[in-house]
Amino acid sequence: MFGPTLDRLAAPKFFYPFAGRLLPWLGTLAAALLLLGAGWGLALAPADYQQGDSYRIMFIHVPAAWLSMLTYMVMAGGAFVFLVWRMKLADMLAKCCAPLGAAFTALTLITGSLWGKPMWGTWWAWDARLTSELVLLFLYLGLIALRGAIDEPQRAGRATALLALVGVVNIPIIHFSVEWWNTLHQPASLTRMDGPAIHPAMLTPLLLMIAGFTVYFAAVLLQRLRCEILERERDARWLVELDAP
Amino acid sequence: MLELRDLAAVRSNTLLFRRLGLLLHAGEALRVAGPNGAGKTTLLRVICGLTEPARGEVRWDGTPIRELGDDYRARLAFLGHQEGHFGDLSAAENLRLAGAPVTGSVVDEVLRRVGLSALADQPARFLSQGQRRRLGLARLLLRVAPLWILDEPLTGLDRQGVELTAHLLAGHLADGGLAVLTTHQDLPGLDGVLRHLDLGA
Amino acid sequence: MLGQVFRRELLLAWRRPGDTLLPLTFFVIVGSLFPLGVGAEPQLLRSIGPGAVWIAAVLATLLGLPRLFAADQHSGALEQLLLSPAPLAALVAVKVLAQWLTGGLPLALAAPLLALGFGLDFADLGVLLAGLLLGTPLLNLLGAISAALTLGLRGGGALLGLLVLPLYVPVLIFGSGAVQAAALGFGAGANLSLLAAMLVLALVFAPWATAAALRISLD
Secondary structure: OOOHHHHHHHOHHHHHHHHHHHHHHHHHHHHHHHHHHHHHHHHHOOOEOOOEOHHHHHHHHHHHHHHHHHHHHHHHHHHHHHHHHOOHHHHHHHHHHHHHHHHHHHHHHHHHHHHHHHHHOOOOOOOHHHHHHHHHHHHHHHHHHHHHHOOOHHHHHHHHHHHHHHHHHHHHHHHHHHHHHHHHHOOOOOOOOOOOOOOHHHHHHHHHHHHHHHHHHHHHHHHHHHHHHHHHHHHOHHHHHHHOO | OEEEEEEEEEEOOEEEEEEEEEEEOOOOEEEEEOOOOOOHHHHHHHHHOOOOOOEEEEEEOOEEHHHHOHHHHOOEEEEOOOOOOOOOOEHHHHHHOOOOOOOHHHHHHHHHHOOOHHHOOOEHHHOOHHHHHHHHHHHHHHOOOOEEEEEOOOOOOOHHHHHHHHHHHHHHHHOOOEEEEEOOOOOOOOOOOOEEEEOOO | OHHHHHHHHHHHHHHOOHHHHHHHHHHHHHHHHHHHHHOOOHHHHHHHHHHHHHHHHHHHHHHHHHHHOHHHHHHOHHHHHHOOOOOHHHHHHHHHHHHHHHHHHHHHHHHHHHHHOOOOOHHHHHHHHHHHHHHHHHHHHHHHHHHHHOOOOOOHHHHHHHHHHHHHHHHHHHHHHHHHHHHHOOOOHHHHHHHHHHHHHHHHHHHHHHHHHHHHHOO
């Protein structure tokens, strides 16, 4: 129902070599974008008039935050497709996304903490974005824990998919409530983590880094998917037995 | 009429059975046999609609049970390994609050038929396994369901209990009901009537 | 059918008063840990009071969540529930309602007493009660999803908590925020309305999600 091309692609047997052909291109592109963006951002862009050079961690922090959210959306998409259309590749996609998303979220939190220390003098501030990211990390950990706790593969895939969808519905609510909570407790004059407006000279390297992170995510995801396909093929001998004469 | 079409089931990456096809009419009973782990309970659960088959479908009167949903469940009564009694409620209360509202006299009658009248007010957790089985049979009688699905119904029953089960089953089939059951033991008086399915042959 | 299930759940809870009293006692104990942990300075207690009572309520609810489905799963009653002709989401809603009446509601009613220990004044107690009356059903509804997903798994209560606590964050924020806003003179209307809106959404979606989770767990 997605059209014959997509249907064909979704079969692991065809997806594996397809992903394999894409990987070197994605990897090279990611490396190029990241090197360019990092070099530009870390060395060439001007120092911020307020924060000096310490703001440069933003070039990692902001893309990581963006990816932590994007990964969840991709995962939720996979979860939905798996629950509705029983496409196994979608379940594999969701499974591979969870640890990646957790890693990006952790990176966001760590870089956020590093950024906050020179700004606020503490290693952690209950800033709205950092707190939201922290709850997002718990959501990811919950997904990983649930999948790990269920032995029966059928149940594991479907339970995790349902949890991912419940999470995706709640993320806007959680985000809104944390923003609400933040305005209730923090004076409005406190500088937000992004700073007021981003100077155009900083914008281009930032966009390069975001693009680079995204392509990197796609590459790592494809690589993990290929590993997952191999693992499942090894365990799914019953698929062959099912159609044997 | 119950139909199994090209049914296959997988559990823990193991293929349990495949290409199962069968038609069961009113008044017929199917006895599923096979060694432990062959998938007998899984098959019963697939027929109930609790477990999804890896392939194929179950049909009731021509319609897939997935489409029938609640309508199918209204027509079936399942008795599993664990009977599903509430230990803190008495036998009578378990029946009175089992599903559709029933009068006290109907409950008393059913308890009498299964031989549990004396234990009507005992909390179910104090009943022996055989007595709990009889209570399960009582619940079957209360449900006016054409399809009975019984997983090892004779476990823990004494000879009287076995005869009672066979008698009730025969009555159910005579009324036009259907039954699918697994059991290691023989059902007196019914061996000629039962159809057989051997899993793991 | 639904009426039968409801009566049965209430009767079972009546026969096991511990199921109600234990979380209630736990609630009071956890609440009492706060002054012991942070010191009994009245100003401090008044400021952490709403949050502390809400956190204690959340934890006490968590304690009671497994009993929604666990016992029924062991006895086989849960399978019977899944095989009944009534819509599963409706049956779940009835079970959650019964659990709230015998778990969450007593908690909400006991909360003002605990809150007195933190030195909150009467007007704020009213807001606390209102918030908990809206929030405890929310906690039960969301918790049911997690309880259904983690049925029979090792890791038990901790896994259930890990899954559901992120979902509880907004409830905690609005519930506690309502009392804090009222204490500052801003009025609790906004926070309570948000809680009410969440409750309506949960009433519509949570039983359905829980039913789906039950079917997945009992596959």
